[in-house]
Amino acid sequence: MKLKQTVIAAAIAAIAGTAGTASAQVSDGVIKIGVMNDMSSLYSDIAGPGSVIAARMAIEDFGAARKGMKVEVLLADHQNKPDVGSQIANQWYDVDKVDAIFDVPTSSVALAVNEITKKKGKAFLVSGAATSDLTGKACSPNTIHWTYDTWMLANGTGSAIVKTGGDSWFFLTADYAFGHALERDTEAVVLKGGGKVLGKVRHPLNAQDFSSFLLQAQASKAKIVGLANAGGDTTNAIKQAAEFGIVKGGQSLAGMLVFLSDIHGLGLDMAQGLIFTETFYWDLNDQTRAWTKRFVAQSKGKYPTMVQAGVYSAVTHYLKAVEAAKTDDGTKVIAQMKAMPTDDPLFGKGTIRKDGRKLHPAYLVEVKKPSESKGPYDYYKVRATIPANEAFRPEKDGGCNL
């Protein structure tokens, strides 16, 4: 019973409004994109309003107005509930004539929207959700999984840790689709590397207090406590692990999914030395820095996460595909997106696989010590770059039958 404000599904800001005649194949003469995510709870700093800013920047940079394309952005808060997300998706597709839905963190919600999108022949570009099932058994001709996934995280972080001697694991797992997928994918990597899993505990989403679970992890004597959770759950677990002397006792924490905003929330004192995998970091090169500067100007000083960057990249490529295919029909646009190589300032050049997996490099990063950090959000050292063809699960292993 989580009482919250009712679903906002308020249409906002018609961007690029002036040009009157759009291409005849674009339904109602306007391309409507919906950004659906957690706007008010534990994942809203990861995605939230920042994803909307990123979507708008993409439309602006694409030059929709100049090209005579009319693009509108809608936003909604799915409250991390699959039923709420499904209801918004249905309403958007049927009533509001939305052509494509973007972002959708929280894997359980994304899987629900994935099904609806497929049934209605629209387009779904996932940036926020993690479950690798979106390009595996739940793959769809109408969905592209953009930014990252559980297999990539497990492969990047998990194998790096196993290689450096972290061969016995205990999992703290968020008890829903995402946590289960992340735990499963990481366990596979650990076992493959010759390690073993000593135990696991499934905690409810948004659990606040982890002391009980941490005691169980401590008692297991596992070398690595793997956090198969995200957002506030991860930061609270890390903070309380320090309190209970987990790290001092010789065990190490592995944050399987950590975002820039989490590190900001924890502070470098608490987070230093953590190793994890990202596909975007604002301080990678001149292009990412320039883009981030513009983003920060609109986000009240918050730096972009990889999810928000992924929304920018996905919207950019979506609009290019609509322009090339001269239609906003979901199935056709997705096919067009897969046919064209991707290119944007944040993720560089990339491709999209038949199963809907967008490919780009991943970065194994380590959180800096407070003394190494030179300015705001100067948090990561990039330890290794995992090339695009190794970062994600091979197509044949996913079980997608597209």
Add this chain to the structure above:
Amino acid sequence: MTEIFGVPTQALFGQLLIGLINGSFYALLSLGLAVIFGLLNIINFTHGAQYMMGAFVAYLLANKAGLGYWWSLALVPLIVGATGVVIERLMLSKLYKLDHLYGLLLTFGLALIIQGLFRNEYGTSGLPYPMPAELSGGTNLGFMFLPNYRAWVIVASAIVCLGSWFVIEKTKLGSYLRAATENPALVQAFGINVPRMITLTYGFGVALAAFAGVMAAPIYQVSPQMGADLIIVVFAVVVIGGMGSILGSILTGFGLGIIEGLTKVFYPEASNTVIFIIMAIVLMFRPAGLFGAQK
């Protein structure tokens, strides 16, 4: 090693203690709710937001004024309690003659507004609040590693809870308060300023929430929705204990903390629902709660 249902007894002791610590927070918060409901007849849905404000004010005092944890522990309840006084004077006092529902709606709306304002300003990832140096570290009890701070949480909350119970149930001031809830007109006739007493009572209840917020800041992330997640559980605690029962809310708070702790060992998936299951069962057999007066 002996085991109970496959769980080593040593681990079980640890979990019982953890449950007691979480119960401390439930007890502190449900006590404030019980005091407010008992004396004002207001179901204070702003309580979670006030708990969150406690943590945030502590954060701001530390970062803007350089005042540490101990200063916060003393000052924050006063500051947040004062905002409670303002809310009571300006808004709640207009509602006493109306149905409970109006108070509930007003306080719920206020909670949403306060949380929204903090979310806009600070985001949801939370902010770090350092552990006071005196209480960092921990003690190895043999069956578990007990962080010193958690031990302090149990002690401090037990003292505050029992102190409040003592004042309300055993002192002259408390007897005025209780009398004023029964028959305000008569108490006023004895020359006691009842409206002011009610205002201060609300302020006190809010101060308790803020106190709990300061206690929570070093353990949890200081984040705008920290109270929203907790308040629903705390309401269940109050309902199980019996609305308005001071001692009931304290005992139920600690007790349910322990039950929840045990659930986290035996069946962690149910740990966030177990309290509501108990609530449903209690309401079936004792609609006024375990310690509430059956009317």
